[in-house]
Amino acid sequence: MVRKILHYPDPELKKKSQPVTVINEKTRELVRDMAETMYAAPGVGLAAPQIGVHQRIVVIDVSGKDEPPMLIVAINPVFIHTEGESYEEEGCLSVPGYAANVRRHEMVVVKALNLDGEEYTCKAEGLLSIAFQHEIDHLDGTLFVDHLSTLKREMFKKKYRRMLESGEIKE
Numbered sequence: 001m002v003r004k005i006l007h008y009p010d011p012e013l014k015k016k017s018q019p020v021t022v023i024n025e026k027t028r029e030l031v032r033d034m035a036e037t038m039y040a041a042p043g044v045g046l047a048a049p050q051i052g053v054h055q056r057i058v059v060i061d062v063s064g065k066d067e068p069p070m071l072i073v074a075i076n077p078v079f080i081h082t083e084g085e086s087y088e089e090e091g092c093l094s095v096p097g098y099a100a101n102v103r104r105h106e107m108v109v110v111k112a113l114n115l116d117g118e119e120y121t122c123k124a125e126g127l128l129s130i131a132f133q134h135e136i137d138h139l140d141g142t143l144f145v146d147h148l149s150t151l152k153r154e155m156f157k158k159k160y161r162r163m164l165e166s167g168e169i170k171e
């Protein structure tokens with residue numbers, strides 16, 4: 001089922017998500033809904049709090065248009081290693097109509113559980129690395145616009161408010 005994606009400045013997006021303690025049929029249903037919602041948007045990643053569920057779960061698929069889908073499910077993801085720097089443009093399904101460059105690590109190694117409760121590690125670079133960092137941020141109530149300089153964030157807020165008022169985007 002495609003769920004409603006919460007939009008900035010919804011306060012639910014600022015809340016910290018809790019670790020998943022039991023992986024059961026409800027978890028699998030939630031992950032199915034998250035993947036459907038992400039693909040329908042379409043987007044390359046979605047975190048549970050974006051649909052109002054404060055559990056530490058993210059789904060990511062950075063496969064290209066002509067490639068087969070490659071869904072990554074990360075439950076209770078943590079970084080065990082980070083390296084380098086990148087500065088690439090990002091957007092977010094919860095911040096429609098806005099994109100900006102964000103400083104991130106070039107490479108990350110993530111440890112997480114899959115839907116069978118098995119631990120795995122994933123070394124990610126490029127878009128996948130950025131997606132992991134962006135989505136895991138959501139679990140701590142952080143949006144990509146929170147990484148902008150004060151000046152750029154003020155510009156973002158003004159632009160976003162105008163888009164909300166003009167009905168270009170909806171709250």
Ligand code: NI
Nearest residue numbers: 091092093094
């Ligand atoms: Ni996002």
